[in-house]
Amino acid sequence: MAGAPRDPAYPELKTSHTMARAGRPWTDYKPPPAAPVWAAIEGLARYYILLAALELDIFDTLQRTGPATAERLAGELDVPTAHLASLLDSVVALELLDQYTDVYELNDAATRYLVTDGPATMAGLVPVAPGPHENWTRLAETVRNGRPATPIDDDPSAFYIPLVEGTFTTMYRVAMRADLKIRYTALAEPRILDLGAGAGAWAISMLHRCPDGTAVLNDLPEVLDVARAKTVEHDVADRCELRPGDFHTVDLEPDHYDIVVLGHVCRTEGASGARHLIARAFEALRPGGRVLVADYFPDPERKFNPHAVIMGTTMMASTINGFTFTHRAFAEWLTDAGFEALRLIEPIGFQQVFVATKPRRKP
């Protein structure tokens, strides 16, 4: 450009396009990549590619057939080969299948998480984990109005029944591995209270490890039917009491339990509801008893754990009071309620649990 001052090509030597004069000098000359925008656009496609693969039974079919061509799989599934091949290639792009030339096979992630009987299957969770899909199409409206048009609070059991069936294997493993950190199996005859127990994964897993333990499982009546079936299936029904009702008001024995579990229940309740559940747990625990609060906790800057941050927006999109809260917020709430000896454990990746003790003496 005629008359414009010449400036060295190297950003670190520039004199005219400095931050002070003209904003961010590097981005003036080298625009930022559009990759984050594409990542957001592709997020939708990625989710529906995985959902379609599950709906079409691709993972279970490959488990049965072993490595197979698209043509062979198309015959098994009775779908057109070209369309199936397109989908299969995208599932490979998602790193959820392996492919060599025209042969596709399960990789380790698919074997573990996506076949129906995988050891940590999430096959049932994928369809329900984002909440009702139509709420995502109305997210801007939800932000404007400060509440979703069709919150799951209007019909909680319709949403929670498939959700808790889908999360059972994960939460069972979290509870199992939590023992490595907090040794609940060292308790002689632990009395466990699982508030908002869902399918009862926490209580059932702990009872499997504590042969003399007993548990009270609370949830909404229809959801508790899932827990009832699971306790029978897992052979612990005789040591479980099912206590239907709202966890904010259901009758609880004071100073009674060794362990109270608040497993992924606080983030639908808002700050005051979460604090109320923590206070209820405190009341119900015997001195020396421990509360376990499992949830997704953003860091104080809300930048370093996108999974927890996006989970917060997921809650906001589909519930009236749903948000996630930081480690710091929970630590303060637990301390304010009277708990001490706070610990944060991560029994399996991305599954964090606060553990806190009710003091033996009155505070």
Ligand SMILES: C[S@@+](CC[C@H](N)C(=O)[O-])C[C@H]1O[C@@H](n2cnc3c(N)ncnc32)[C@H](O)[C@@H]1O
């Ligand atoms: C995300 S699920 C967690 C289930 C289980 N605690 C776990 O960790 O797998 C939340 C559970 O809270 C239950 N819930 C929601 N509101 C409730 C209320 N007011 N009273 C009792 N349970 C409630 C739901 O029915 C659902 O089972």
